[in-house]
Amino acid sequence: MGRPLAGRLVLATHNNGKLAEFRALMAPHGVDVVSVGQLGLPVPEETGTTFVENARIKALAALEATGLPSLADDSGLCIEALGGAPGVYTADWAGPDRDWDVAMKKAQDELLAVGATRPEQRRATFVSVLTLVWPDGHSETFEGRADGTLVWPTRGTHGHGYDPMFQPDGSNLTFAEMPEAQKNTLSHRARSFEKLAAACLTRA
Structure with a gap:
């Protein structure tokens, strides 16, 4: 049984797309979400080697800076043919300017380099780990996954990150072709959030 959450929450992100999704x-x-980006706070160095470790690093940094309950999402794309890469280094593939077109082209190039051209060779999983921490040090962690296939060329203009090349199982659309409400029922982040909501949130 999780601890109830209400009021204001700090989201440990500078990504406006992620902020909009969580809002x-x-x-x-009835939870008001503000991001560390909006508050002008720095990004902590993500030194962990797992999604869980990095989510905790970010959540604790936001808590220490604000004194408010803080939530961090560490998520990434794990491509089977690439041995799980980019994984925790998903954002790094976008370069210092966080250019997701660059990231998706790198993923496509890496897949071609290993001969992964058929859909069954292009399987991937989006993973989202949410860590929620309270001012007294209590914390809870929730994980969600979405399995799918990587398509090329990319399709769609909605969403963010690798959404235009990720087609979730059971759909003919990529995440970037879906309206936000539809994606929010299928995504890895929606699934980790569903677990968080069941444990810590009540409907307003």
Whole structure:
């Protein structure tokens, strides 16, 4: 049984797309979300080697800076043919300017380099780990996954990150072709959030 969450929450991200996604997810529960980016706080160095470790690093940094309950998402794309890469280094593939077109082209180039051209060779999983920490040090962690296939060329203009090349199982659309509400029922982040909501949130 999780601990109830209400009021204001700090989201440990500078990614406006991720902020918009979490605001939409939190809105029905009466939780006001502000990001560390909006507050002008720095990004901590992510020295962990797992999604869980990096989510905790970011959540604790936000808590220490604000004194408010803080939530961090560490998520990434794990490509089977590439041995799970980019994994925790998913954002790094986008370069210092976080250019996701660069990241997706790198993923495509790496897949071609190993001869992964058929759909069954292009399997991938999006992973999202959410860590929520309270001012007294209590913390809880939730994980969600979405399995799918990587397509090329990319399709769609919605979403962010690798969404235009990720087609989730059971759909003919990529995440970037879906309306936000539809993606929010299928995504890895939606699934980790569903677990968080069941444990820590009540409907407003």
